[in-house]
Amino acid sequence: MEEKELAELLHLVSRRLRHGYVRRLVPLGLNPGQARALRALADADRPLRMVQLADELRIVPRSLTPVVDALEEAGLARRQVDPANRRSTLVVITPEGRTLSARARGARVEAGEDLFAVLSKDQREQLSALLTLVDGQFR
Template identity: 55%
Template sequence: MDSELADLVHRVGRRLKHGYAAGFAPLGLSPGQARALGAIARAGEPLRMVQLADALRIAPRSVTSVIDSLEEAGFVRRDVDPANRRSTLVSLTREGQDAVTEVAEIRRDVATHTFGVLTEEQQGRLADLLRAVDAD
């Protein structure tokens, strides 16, 4: 059963990822870029690049290309950290804030489409179970 369960979780994850990718494409965003925008928004304040990498659970060197593309698209800006001039702070632009709102709507739509076959009670139980697995 463990391998079947793992396969099912993997397939559902892929469905979500493909749904997100299709939804984010008109915004010019990949799922990874959308995740980065969300992490910056949730922080509520400018983030150092290393903090963003930690929030995304990726290597700090990997976050640079993500921020490069988001900055080029006008979604984020970089500023020198006044507390440490060797550090760079990343924050959302107005366009980035608008994109975060659109991304949240797309994520809700994809989740509704994916999990809509379950009742609200079943969705709650599934969320509880997945939280338990994720906490391990």
């Protein structure tokens, strides 16, 4: 059997993780983009401007609009005018959004635990350290 290259293996494992995560998000009524936006809002110490949230998510601001629209429609976030700059819009997470963000975070953790259950605790720690090292070179 031919050995897969490292990049291909990482891609396959990442896809499996994403699919497990998406399966757990569906009952919550969220997609991964909405869950990421809620997580960024929940982790922020204050409401974020739309442009700040887009930067945090590494997407262009116009791609954020439908995400915030859906969160607002579901009562998970709301827009408000930034009192410091009336031309800017803040995105504020609601209490319901904060609760659902915690549940989505739990769904991500569960998906990871299921995927990496074949590894020992030491192996998971080693993999985490290696991936942290690789990720660190791009920050």
